[in-house]
Amino acid sequence: MxxxxxxxxxxxxxxxxxxxxxxxxxxxxxxxxxxxxxxxxxxxxxxxxxxxxxxxVNPYAFFTGTEWVLRSENPILGILPLVTATLIVTIVSALVAIPVGTAAAVYLSEYASDRMRSVLKPALEILAGIPTVVYGFFALVYLTPWLQGLGLDVSLFNLLSASVMVGIMIIPMVSSISEDAMSAVPDSLRQAGYGLGATKFEVSTKIVIPASISGIFSSYILALSRAIGETMIVVVAGGSRARMFDPSEPFANLLNSGQTMTAAMVQAVTTDLSGGTAGYYSMFAIGLTLFAITFSMNLLSNRIAARYREEYQ
Amino acid sequence: MADNQFGRDAVSRRKFIAGTGAVSVAAIAGCSETSDGNGNGDELSGEVIVKGSSTVFPISDEMAQRFMDDHPKVNVTVDPTGSGGGFENHFCPGNADINGASRLIKEEEKNHCAENDVSPIEMHIAGDALTVAVSPENDWVDSMTFDELAQIWGDDSATTWSDVNPDWPDEELKLYGPDTTSGTYDWFTENVNGGTHRTEYEGTEDDNTIIQGLENSPYAMGYFGYAYYSENKDRVKALEIAESEGDDPSAPSLQAASDGTYPLARPLFIYPAEGALEREPVYEFVKFYLENTSADWIADEVGYVPANQDMVDENMTKLENAAGE
Amino acid sequence: MATTDESTGTWFGADGQVSQLRGLLFKAGCLGATLLALFLVFVFLVYVAIDAIEPGTADPAWWATVATTVAGPAIVLSIYYYRFAPRAGEVAYTALGLPVAATLLAGGVSIVFRHIVSPHEWLALVVASLVAYGALEFHGRARDAGALERVVVGAAVIGLTIVGVPGLVPSLRTLLLSLPVLPMAPLALLGTFVVPIGVGAGWSVRRARESDRAGLIAGGVTVAAAAIGAVAGPVVGVSWTTWLVLTTVVGVPVGLYVERVYRGGKGVSGLALPVALAAGVVVCAVIVETAGFAGPDVWIDWEFLTSAHNRTPREAGIYPALVGSVMMIIVVALAAFPVGVGAAIYLEEYAPTSGLSGSIVELIEINIANLAGVPSVVYGLLGLALFVKVGELRPGIVIVGGLTVSLLILPIIIISAQEAIRAVPDSQRRAAYGIGATRWQTVRTVVLPRAMPGIMTGTILALGRAIGETAPLLMVGVAAVVRISPRSFFGLFSAMPRQLYSWAQLAKPDFYHGVLAAGVLVLLVVLLMMNGTAILLRNKYQRRD
Structure with a gap:
């Protein structure tokens, strides 16, 4: 030089x-x-x-307690009701988002014409950009009355509409990451399939999906970890009464209000509880638990995604 | 574009970066100077930060709105953080001027404030008449005593109406009440139940749910703030309450709560910080607040029990003492 | 791969007819699922719009007038474009969208000049920045200085001109502000805001038309239009700031676009759509006014946009929260963008890939991916601890909210910037190294310019996320009701989503169905504009590659 x-x-x-x-x-x-x-x-x-x-608070009692009564005198602080409510939201939202998101990914990656893609992809992205407080508003003001109109005995605040809304919110996440994984499958594999006389359906379901399965799974995990950490939808539409999951009537749990871990944290900063009490500090213990859960899920997803990257790149 | 990267474009890009960098630094630095404080002329200006109970919030918010109509340059922000959240995170650390509370300040909160040289001044500014209501289809009960209420709400032992009074139907009690974290729950626990509260009931943060629950089941019962009752008088049936067996039961009304005949009246407070009162906007706002605590609109628009003249006078004396020091 | 499907032992396609049906069903199912998700949200949006506009409250005659004067011609024109002139259709939608987007942007700029930088402050800032730039440039040319000296001189110059030493040395900027005679505010803005934009517009026309005269005319028209308005604006009832901002932020891009369409000569007929719509609106207004048809009782009106929260639903508005969101986004962009892009450059261009430091870098990357998944409410607690408890800033002020949200979107910006940088072909870097450029020079002159559209797309999408975040704001104590817009970055603020949440908590049905719906619509329009810009930017960039 x-x-x-x-x-x-x-x-x-x-x-x-x-x-x-x-x-x-x-x-x-x-x-x-x-x-x-x-x-x-x-x-x-x-x-x-x-x-x-x-x-x-004894950590053992905290992590195994089945009752959560946040009050200024003698609070009962067992995290399990919050965890089960979080699980309900996660599972129901997964039931909504995984089939729809995966199908959308298959369509976008395998079937859609360029013109269709150029409309659908941005539309899904805009879906992803809607703030969660707005989704919460949709759930509370429109979805819950619809469910009531359908004859479901849901209360004003209920986990069902909150979870369905969380599901809709994470659809774009599932579809976009899964689609990336499917697009990363080399065309030679598809052409080999066609060469053997496979139809497009067979290529999609028997070649592309299995080949990109690790990417698809990593998208599921990321989306679920987003559902676990989702706050505003459940705060606005899910209510703030912590209820332990009642296995005798699994569906009743959905129709009632419930409090997730994130909602409990928001509640702890906006209540009449006096600060400096166990109830107030519980927010940080919940936060740490939540952080640990989402952190390990993200790590897992990274691991899985790293595997698929190695396969085809 | 790519071919002249090293040519004059490099200069203009540096110019761009230098320019945006300078602008960004300056934008922040420049704007921090036009901060608040008593500015132009003799017009009152500045900030008043109100935090605290969500029960007191409607009064404080209405006060802020009316005060700002007179003093448009004073920024009164109101935030329902809950009584405790307000003391812990905002008021005691010195970041709020006034904290609303639906209960008395607790010893540990006083200590916390004292650590930061914040001295709260207690002012009882209004009352809330708790309403106990049942379904309109309920024809077996019109009034209750504290004793009966405590039997129902004190612990989980009563499960049917007949458990409380053999004359009442042998049907399951469906109970709706406020959330365990609310001041209403605390007050009911302390003053009606004698320190305990049942856990088997539908606790909710939204009083609409209670009204809906009462409408839907003839065997339901619930308690909530009077403001909600006054808006839904045709949907539920409010019970008359007597403190003990011999007393005359009294129907919930703001008038009855104010003259003391209705026993389920809960006091509401604000706690201005003594140090903050030295700032003129805060002093003026608190003065305005106290003067208006006996106004009719507190009952008509907010649905709370206004203060009587004695309370106003007492609070004003406290204010003058605090500001005079 | 074997020639038979191992599980069944049959040839692919041997059951031809059936699998075709199955395939079609599968395809339809996949498409249906995609559309279902979009449709559901679309239905919600329709509900919000109905709640915010209340179409039922309008006179049927009002709707009929709107349909015949505005909607009818627009539909006819759209059909014409779709069937006969697709190129003109593209022009038509751009020509319609551009003024709308530009008007929203103009609203943002007006907010900046009204609440954040007054025209005089802007003047002082521009002059001081120019002086600082000149001094730095002069130093760079005159002396062959080492890095340390440059940093010191740079800090000193910026300190003297813009920042100043509090209490000791006033900066040039404050000196300028304290001058006894300053140009009148409209003149200041004309000189330091309109003129540079006019020069830019003139320059671009000059280059496109290859004619000095055309350039001069374009620049001159811009400045003249702004200047006339500054004088005449108050007469017709528009404030001069509004006029200046409108002519520059809306007029210039629209003018440039129209000029380009005319110059290209393709799809000129597309320009008829916005003209027809504007004419339709005027005709409609005249008819409605004279015939006295009652319009719908809309919640989302000018008053809603310009007033503060009120306990009477009909009088409630979103203005302070809107200003708060704009100011917060400025903080977020200034804090997160440089750091995020810096981190991405380090990870993609500088980071070692092997050895001990290589594994540290790998750890950083994994850490960033994880941070992107941390729940927003946890970031709220972090902001409370970091900025309020440790940093001793007041809770609920713009800078605390902005910095907290910046931490939240930082990983998103890093990841998207990394992808954009990775997409720059290696051959270009090698070419730069080949002619002797250092690593930083390569990054600055080759990598960043190529990656910038991608980085901008990712950043705008991330800022869209930032503008909608609520939970962290709740945690750092942003108040539910703020009736005065923040006057500085250290002032108390509310943001749009925070305001929506406090409305959602108010029990009155009018807040639920009217005010809240209107607020949601405002927030969504802002977001749609941001995300739309990001997507357009990316599409344009992708097409070019």
Missing amino acids: SDTSIEADLTRSANGRIAKERLYHGLLFCCAALTVFVTISIVATLAIDALEFFGR
């Missing part, structure tokens, strides 16, 4: 250039390292106050 380069910048002294490179390298590294700092602060924030909480 000589000083005869064409660019004015390049003609500056080599010394200054190296120093400048180092400076930028350092700055950019700081940007990337900031994300690690964010993770550490999340864990620290949650852990410090969660420790405070576990100083007052």
Whole structure:
């Protein structure tokens, strides 16, 4: 590298250039390292106050308790009702989002004409951009009355409409990541299938889906972890009464109100409870649990997705 | 585009980056200077931050709106954080000027405030008449005593109406009440049940659910704030309440709550911080607030029990004492 | 692969007829599922629109007038374009969408000039920035300085011109502001906002037409139109800020587009649609006014957009929350964009891929993917701890809300920027290295310009996410009711989704079905514009590749 380069910048002294490179390298590294700092602060924030909480409440009782009564005198703090409500929301939303999302992905990746794709993909993306508080509003003000109109005995706040809405919200997530995975399947595989006389249906279901299955699964996990962490829909439409799952009447659980872990956290900052009590600090213990769950699900999804990347790239 | 990357484009891009960088730095720096404070002329301006109970919120919000009609430059923000959430996160750390509360401040909250040199001044500004209601189809009960209420709500032992009174039908009680975190629940637990509350009931944060529940089942019963009852008088039947067996039962009304004949009246408070009252907008707002606590609209528009003149006078004295120091 | 399906032992396609039906059903099912999701949300949107507009309250005659004067001609024209002139159709929809989008943007710019930077502050800022740039450029040319010296000089220049040392040395910017004589506010804005845009417009026309005269005319018309309005605006009842912003933010792009269509000569007839619609609206207004037909009792009207929350539903509005959202987005963009892009550049261009540091980088990448999945409510707790408890900022102010949300969208920006950077072909980097560019020079002059459309798309989508976030704002204490727009980045604010949530908690049915629906519609329109811009940007960019 000589000083005869064409660019004015390049003609500056080599010394200054190296120093400048180092400076930028350092700055950019700081940007990337900031994300690690964010993770550490999340864990620290949650852990410090969660420790405070576990100083007052026995962790074993917390994680195995089947009753959640948040009140200023003698609160009963067992996380299981919140966990079961979260599970209900996750499962029902998965029942909505997985079939619809996967079918949409297959259609977009295998069947849709370019023109169709250019309309449907942005439309799905716009779906993904609707704020969750708006979805919550849809559930509370329109979906619940519809369900009541259909003859379902749902209460004003209920887990069913909240979960269905969470499901609709995560459809674009399932469809877009699954579609990416399906598009990553090399065309040669499809052509081999056609060469053997397979129909488009057979190619889609017996070649493309199995070949991209790890990507599809990773999209499911990501979407489910989003459903677990979803806050505003369940706060607005799901109610704030924690109820333990009642196995004797599985459907009644859906029709009643229920409180998920995220909703309990929001409630803890907006109640008449006095701060500094176990009830208040419970928010951080729930947050830590939630963080641990979503973190491990995301790790799992990364692992699975990494496998499929290795397969075809 | 790509062919002249190293040519004059490089200069203009640097210019762009320098420009946007400078603008961004300056945008933040520049705007932080035009911050609040008592500005132009003698018109009152500044900020008043009100947090606290969601029960007191409707009064404070209405007060803020009316106050700002007179003083459009004072920004009064009102936020229902809950009594406790307000003390813990905003008021005691010194980040709020006034905290609404549907219960008295607790000892640990006082200590927390004291740690930060915040001294709350207690002002009883209004009341809420809790209403106990049943289905309109219920024809066996018109009034109840505290004792009967405590039998039903105190613990989970009563499951049918006849468990409480053998004259009542042998049908299952369907109970609707406020959420366990609400001040209404706390007050009922403390003052009616004597410190306990049953857990088997439909607790809800939305009083509409209680009204719906009462409408749907003849064997239902529930309690909630008077404001909701006044808007739904035709949908549910309110019970008359007597404190003990010998007393005359009294129907819920704001008048009865105000003169003390209706026993289920719950006090509502605001807690201004003594230090914040030194700021003129806060002082003026609290003064306006207190002067208006006896106004008719508190009953007509918000559905709460207005303060009587004695309460107003007492609060005003507290205010003057605090501000005079 | 074997020639037979191992599980059944039959040839593919041997059951031809049946599998065709099955295939068709499958295809229809997949399409149906896709449409179902879209349809459901579409139905909800229709409900919101009905609640916000209440079409039932209007006179049937009013609807008939609207149908014949506005909707009818538009439909006829659309059919014509669809059947006979597809190119003109494209022009028509762009020519219709552009003014709408530009007007919304103009609303945002007006908010900036009304609440964030006053015209004088803007003037001082522009002058000070120009001086700072000049000084830096001069230093760069005059001295062959090392990196340290440059950083020091840069900081000193920016400090002296723009920031200043509080209490000791006032900055050039504050000095300018304290001058006894400043140009009148309209003039200040004309000189420092309209003129640069006019010059830009003139430049672009000059390049396209290859004629100095055309360029001069374009620039001149822009400035003149703005200047006339600044004088005449108040006479016709429009404030001069509104006029200046409208002429530049709406007039310039629309003018440039029309000019381009005329110059290209293709699909000129498409321009008839917006003209017909505008004429239809005027005719409709005149008829409705003279005949006295009652329009619908809309919730989403000018008053809703310009007033604050009120306990009387009919008088409630969203303005302070709108301003709050704009200010918050500015903070989010300024905080998250540079850091996010910086991190992406590091990970894609600088990060070692092997050895110990390689595995650290891999850890950072996994960590970023995980952060993207952390629930938003947890970020709220983080913001509360980091900025309120540790940073000792007041809860509920713009900067706290903005920074908290920036943390939330940072991983999303990083991931999308990484994808955009990865898409730049390696050959271009090698070419840059080949002529002796350093790594940073390659990044700055080759990689970033190529990746910028992709980065912008990802960033706008992320900002769309940011504008709709509610839970973190609840956690950092953004108040339910704020009736005055924030006057600084350290002022108390409310944002649109926060306002929607507090309306959802008010029990009055009018809030549920009227005010809330109108608020949802405003928020969705803003989001639709942002996401639409992002998608258009990407489509254009993809087509070019």
